[in-house]
Amino acid sequence: MPNIHPKTTPIYQTSVFTFDDLNALELYFEEPGQNYMYTRYGNPNTDELAEEINKLEGGVGGVVTSSGMSAILAAVLAVCKAGDHVLCAEEIYGGSAALLSQELTRIGIEVSYVPSADTYTLEQYTKPNTRLMLAETMSNPLLQVLDIARLALETKKLSIKLVIDNTFATPVLTKPLELGADMVMHSVTKYLSGHSDVTAGVVVCQQQEDLQRVQAVMRTYGLNLSPFEGWLAARGLKTLRLRMKQHCSNALAVAQFLEQHPKVEQVWYPGLEGHPQHGLAKEQGHGMFGGMLSFRIADDTESVNRFMQGLASIPFAPSLAGVSTSISYPLGTSHRSLSPEQQQKLGITTGVIRLSVGIEEPEELIEELEQALAKV
Numbered sequence: 001m002p003n004i005h006p007k008t009t010p011i012y013q014t015s016v017f018t019f020d021d022l023n024a025l026e027l028y029f030e031e032p033g034q035n036y037m038y039t040r041y042g043n044p045n046t047d048e049l050a051e052e053i054n055k056l057e058g059g060v061g062g063v064v065t066s067s068g069m070s071a072i073l074a075a076v077l078a079v080c081k082a083g084d085h086v087l088c089a090e091e092i093y094g095g096s097a098a099l100l101s102q103e104l105t106r107i108g109i110e111v112s113y114v115p116s117a118d119t120y121t122l123e124q125y126t127k128p129n130t131r132l133m134l135a136e137t138m139s140n141p142l143l144q145v146l147d148i149a150r151l152a153l154e155t156k157k158l159s160i161k162l163v164i165d166n167t168f169a170t171p172v173l174t175k176p177l178e179l180g181a182d183m184v185m186h187s188v189t190k191y192l193s194g195h196s197d198v199t200a201g202v203v204v205c206q207q208q209e210d211l212q213r214v215q216a217v218m219r220t221y222g223l224n225l226s227p228f229e230g231w232l233a234a235r236g237l238k239t240l241r242l243r244m245k246q247h248c249s250n251a252l253a254v255a256q257f258l259e260q261h262p263k264v265e266q267v268w269y270p271g272l273e274g275h276p277q278h279g280l281a282k283e284q285g286h287g288m289f290g291g292m293l294s295f296r297i298a299d300d301t302e303s304v305n306r307f308m309q310g311l312a313s314i315p316f317a318p319s320l321a322g323v324s325t326s327i328s329y330p331l332g333t334s335h336r337s338l339s340p341e342q343q344q345k346l347g348i349t350t351g352v353i354r355l356s357v358g359i360e361e362p363e364e365l366i367e368e369l370e371q372a373l374a375k376v
């Protein structure tokens with residue numbers, strides 16, 4: 001092999017690594033993390049991604065997975081077994097709720113949902129077998145902001161693990177482990193990779209014992225990420241800080257524009273002074289409020305369709321956090337499976353549109369939104 005020194009990590013697109021002899025095999029077991037054996041157990045590309053995210057989140061180590069869903073699965077299975085009980089914030093990504101209610105209950109893990117009014121008073125929901133609480137830094141789609149330090153005090157008091165889904169905020173705004181969470185996870189598919197071309201997840205732990213359990217679950221259940229996706233995500237991650245600055249300043253400009261527009265009835269963005277947790281969001285996000293916002297126009301399907309058709313370049317795409325702006329429609333996608341009563345209770349009505357604000361020039365975005373709103 002020639003003596004080459006690439007500036008960036010090459011893609012180790014291999015499922016297995018070779019050993020010269022039995023001594024090399026022994027070295028693999030004696031010095032964990034120094035050599036590789038099989039990509040499902042570890043690969044330089046996925047390890048690089050895990051290390052970089054761990055540095056950002058400030059944990060003892062991270063484990064990357066094939067998706068955000070498998071990251072949640074790994075975090076829960078690291079702690080819970082059949083017969084255990086999990087608490088989950090009521091306002092949570094629909095896929096997370098489906099994993100808990102429809103799948104994990106089938107293997108004997110019980111779940112209770114905690115309404116946002118009771119987030120910091122969990123005693124009434126806990127049982128002797130409660131092991132873990134799952135909640136999001138910012139909720140989807142109405143951007144309620146969680147006081148992580150306050151919740152961590154409560155979960156510590158009750159001796160249950162706190163797992164925070166930090167997908168919407170990213171560690172650029174908020175580092176849940178510093179605020180007392182035990183594990184933080186992400187859909188890396190979103191801001192961390194940032195370009196809408198990767199599906200991946202990560203769990204970062206505060207304690208070694210949790211890290212070892214997450215690693216064991218990832219390896220044994222085969223939840224690993226592929227080397228190429230790991231490489232792409234690690235490449236995207238290099239510009240996370242820059243991207244987040246632009247996402248946040250654009251979103252604030254767009255929220256302020258929408259707030260004063262006569263066709264817009266309500267805007268949900270933590271950066272607006274009228275947002276119920278604006279003060280908390282400012283402190284917890286170090287003055288940044290994220291790139292996601294939602295707003296409501298007239299509550300009728302025809303108005304929503306006219307708005308969508310009036311957008312010249314912003315697509316309707318039921319995901320988020322890419323460099324280019326997109327809209328989504330919670331009632332018809334992420335919250336479709338809820339009953340009309342639940343949708344109403346959460347405030348997700350016909351006219352609610354979610355905007356994932358990209359990193360374009362803000363004037364261009366506002367002009368396009370202005371033109372689409374004129375069609376409503």
Ligand SMILES: Cc1ncc(COP(=O)(O)O)c(C=O)c1O
Binds near residue numbers: 067069
């Ligand atoms: C907040 C949040 N958590 C988890 C997930 C699941 O991630 P993935 O789609 O990468 O499996 C999503 C997906 O949209 C999400 O928005």
